[in-house]
Amino acid sequence: MEFLTLNKIDVTYDKKKTVLKGLNLEVKEGELVSLLGPSGCGKTTTLRVIAGFIEPSGGEFILDGRNYTKVPVHKRNFGIVFQSYALFPHLNVYDNVAFGLKLQKLKKAEIKRKVEDMLEICGLSEFADRFPGQMSGGQRQRVALARAMVIQPKLLLLDEPLSNLDAKLRINMRVEIKRLQKKFGITMIFVTHDQEECFSISDKVAVMNNGLIEQYDTPENIYLKPKTEFVARFIGFNNFIPLKKQSGGIFITERKELIQVEQETKLEEGLGTIRPDDILLADETVSENVMNATVGVRTFLGRSYQYEVDSTAGKLVVNAPIGKVYEPGDRVRVQLPKNKIIIVRKSM
Amino acid sequence: MKKQLPYLLLMPGSILLIVFLILPLIKVLFPTIYEGTFTVKNYREFFQDAYFMKILIRTLKIAVLCTVISMFLGVPTAYFISRCNKKKRGLLLALTIFPLLTNSVIRSFAWINILGRNGIVNTLLMNAGIIEKPLTLLYTEFSILVGSIYLFLPLMIITVAGTMENIENDLMEAAESLGASRLSAFIKIVLPMSIPGIIVGNILVFTGTLTAYTTPQLLGGNSNLVLATFIYQRAMSLGDWTGAGVVAAVMIAATMVVLRIFNALAAKIDERGEKYA
Ligand SMILES: Nc1ncnc2c1ncn2[C@@H]1O[C@H](COP(=O)(O)OP(=O)(O)OP(=O)(O)O)[C@@H](O)[C@H]1O
Ligand SMILES: [Mg+2]
Numbered sequence: 001m002e003f004l005t006l007n008k009i010d011v012t013y014d015k016k017k018t019v020l021k022g023l024n025l026e027v028k029e030g031e032l033v034s035l036l037g038p039s040g041c042g043k044t045t046t047l048r049v050i051a052g053f054i055e056p057s058g059g060e061f062i063l064d065g066r067n068y069t070k071v072p073v074h075k076r077n078f079g080i081v082f083q084s085y086a087l088f089p090h091l092n093v094y095d096n097v098a099f100g101l102k103l104q105k106l107k108k109a110e111i112k113r114k115v116e117d118m119l120e121i122c123g124l125s126e127f128a129d130r131f132p133g134q135m136s137g138g139q140r141q142r143v144a145l146a147r148a149m150v151i152q153p154k155l156l157l158l159d160e161p162l163s164n165l166d167a168k169l170r171i172n173m174r175v176e177i178k179r180l181q182k183k184f185g186i187t188m189i190f191v192t193h194d195q196e197e198c199f200s201i202s203d204k205v206a207v208m209n210n211g212l213i214e215q216y217d218t219p220e221n222i223y224l225k226p227k228t229e230f231v232a233r234f235i236g237f238n239n240f241i242p243l244k245k246q247s248g249g250i251f252i253t254e255r256k257e258l259i260q261v262e263q264e265t266k267l268e269e270g271l272g273t274i275r276p277d278d279i280l281l282a283d284e285t286v287s288e289n290v291m292n293a294t295v296g297v298r299t300f301l302g303r304s305y306q307y308e309v310d311s312t313a314g315k316l317v318v319n320a321p322i323g324k325v326y327e328p329g330d331r332v333r334v335q336l337p338k339n340k341i342i343i344v345r346k347s348m
Numbered sequence: 349m350k351k352q353l354p355y356l357l358l359m360p361g362s363i364l365l366i367v368f369l370i371l372p373l374i375k376v377l378f379p380t381i382y383e384g385t386f387t388v389k390n391y392r393e394f395f396q397d398a399y400f401m402k403i404l405i406r407t408l409k410i411a412v413l414c415t416v417i418s419m420f421l422g423v424p425t426a427y428f429i430s431r432c433n434k435k436k437r438g439l440l441l442a443l444t445i446f447p448l449l450t451n452s453v454i455r456s457f458a459w460i461n462i463l464g465r466n467g468i469v470n471t472l473l474m475n476a477g478i479i480e481k482p483l484t485l486l487y488t489e490f491s492i493l494v495g496s497i498y499l500f501l502p503l504m505i506i507t508v509a510g511t512m513e514n515i516e517n518d519l520m521e522a523a524e525s526l527g528a529s530r531l532s533a534f535i536k537i538v539l540p541m542s543i544p545g546i547i548v549g550n551i552l553v554f555t556g557t558l559t560a561y562t563t564p565q566l567l568g569g570n571s572n573l574v575l576a577t578f579i580y581q582r583a584m585s586l587g588d589w590t591g592a593g594v595v596a597a598v599m600i601a602a603t604m605v606v607l608r609i610f611n612a613l614a615a616k617i618d619e620r621g622e623k624y625a
Contacts, residue, residue: 053521073524080525086518090540099536100526151526 003029003064003187004050004155010058011045019045020211022059027204032181032188034198037208038234043191046208047157050189052076063154079148081158085140087132093119093143094128100151118150121180138169142176149180156181156188162197174201195235199223207231209347225263230347232273239279240271241313243343251343253313259289260338270343274336276306276319281326282335289336295326309334380593390594400578404598407574410489410564411557414496418553421497422504423546427538429505430512441509444502452499456566459495460486463567487569495563500556504549511545512538540617547614555603575599
């Protein structure tokens with residue numbers, strides 16, 4: 001039984017602009033799930049549907065066996081961390097964190113205990129009397145987290161909570177978020193468009209494109225076994241060769257070259273994809289998946305050279321060690337190791 | 349040379365203020381405290397005069413009522429306007445300002461038509477059989493109050509709406525997510541954050557009503573004098589410029605006191621202790 005289910009959610013803005021088209025998502029209790037995708041793909045919209053700020057035009061949202069689709073925001077008891085933090089500027093840190101508890105009409109002593117505990121956990125005890133305007137970005141971020149978590153929410157929603165912080169603080173904060181998530185066992189939905197952040201923190205990742213989830217999987221599987229061209233491109237594959245299945249592990253290119261692929265796939269037709277790092281510039285002795293190619297542009301990357309080569313299977317990007325340097329026009333042989341090729345579905 | 353530039357730039361404005369505002373003010377006020385020697389005689393006489401006190405209290409009463417009522421009507425309206433989308437907001441603000449575009453004499457005449465013995469209100473009430481004889485609505489404190497609210501409410505609305513517009517929607521959503529209904533989010537977030545605007549609005553309406561001349565003149569008649577109409581009567585009809593000066597001084601003092609009160613209030617409400625006016 002899933003804890004959270006989004007079932008065929010449709011969202012249309014201004015009666016004509018469809019942003020989510022039958023979006024499905026399932027999350028287990030205590031999981032941290034990231035929504036990853038390019039700008040405008042509908043991550044925030046999905047999160048706002050869950051939060052209750054947007055009522056979907058179709059579909060339903062079930063949490064813990066209860067239909068939340070039409071429950072008003074203030075009755076949901078979900079914690080939300082906004083990209084802008086949205087701290088109340090006229091209240092000090094203590095009162096910001098106590099805001100939700102006061103509305104729950106708890107006893108004063110209990111509110112005090114809970115707020116102080118939470119400030120302690122978030123390392124904010126010394127700032128209790130400060131106003132948001134007197135704090136740094138990282139501190140505000142922690143206040144926003146404390147405020148959302150102190151109400152013991154059923155679900156914690158975070159919309160790019162780290163995007164306003166510098167790189168180093170970002171890494172600290174994401175470790176912090178993960179620690180708090182494990183400590184309280186809160187189910188979290190985390191929106192980001194930073195891959196590294198997303199992979200390091202998530203139990204599962206939903207890669208979104210154009211209002212749809214293209215792949216929903218563990219970070220490892222997304223990274224190693226992308227299912228679609230879009231996902232592969234998004235995580236750094238940039239060689240795509242149209243292939244058709246011939247038999248077993250043999251595929252055929254448009255120029256009738258045979259390519260061996262180790263990975264098993266049900267696709268009869270698709271794109272063979274491989275990272276630039278995994279393509280080898282081969283010598284005469286190798287024969288598996290080897291193609292003739294002409295060197296084009298060369299770029300220095302520090303650890304390696306990147307070549308654009310024109311192969312019989314089309315243009316390829318290859319990263320090669322800096323030991324040997326090739327010049328534009330040189331004829332080379334490139335090898336696509338069969339265990340590194342992944343067959344993905346072509347995206348529109 | 350560089351350091352002198354700002355002062356040079358201030359010159360034209362300062363000269364204008366000194367020549368056309370400060371000097372005449374001194375010329376009006378000085379005779380009220382100096383008659384050969386310095387004296388407070390004029391002021392003592394005025395404060396002992398029951399007629400004058402009645403006018404002072406009436407003026408303050410109308411100004412306070414007008415301010416409070418404008419606040420209660422204006423704040424929710426401003427909130428409504430500030431939460432509309434951009435297009436609608438522009439339209440509503442334009443409608444709010446619309447009455448300010450006509451001359452205040454004309455606006456007051458409109459109220460004469462509405463409140464007069466044979467005005468719209470009385471005609472409606474009599475036709476509906478609710479009253480038998482026309483009510484005396486015009487040339488009362490009530491008619492001055494109504495006219496003043498009509499005149500100054502837009503000021504309250506646009507100042508408060510201006511502050512409320514700057515309150516990020518995120519804050520409202522954050523409050524809602526923490527369990528606040530729309531109403532309690534308004535009371536706990538929007539209202540305290542709008543204090544600067546509300547205070548400025550109150551100051552504008554209060555000083556405006558306190559010093560208004562046209563509306564009380566046209567809607568109050570001769571039996572309902574307020575400070576401004578009283579000054580005019582003293583100076584123009586009776587030629588008593590010293591008396592008029594005394595009233596003017598009292599009016600200025602009242603305005604200052606009220607500004608101080610509002611400031612103290614603002615500091616008390618907002619612990620961060622910013623000054624608004
Ligand atoms: N209030 C709105 N009215 C109309 N269109 C909107 C509105 N909010 C978002 N959109 C549109 O919906 C689409 C999805 O927006 P959304 O904010 O969900 O994207 P996102 O994935 O969060 O992007 P980003 O990474 O830039 O935050 C975008 O094309 C956007 O222009
Ligand atoms: Mg977004």
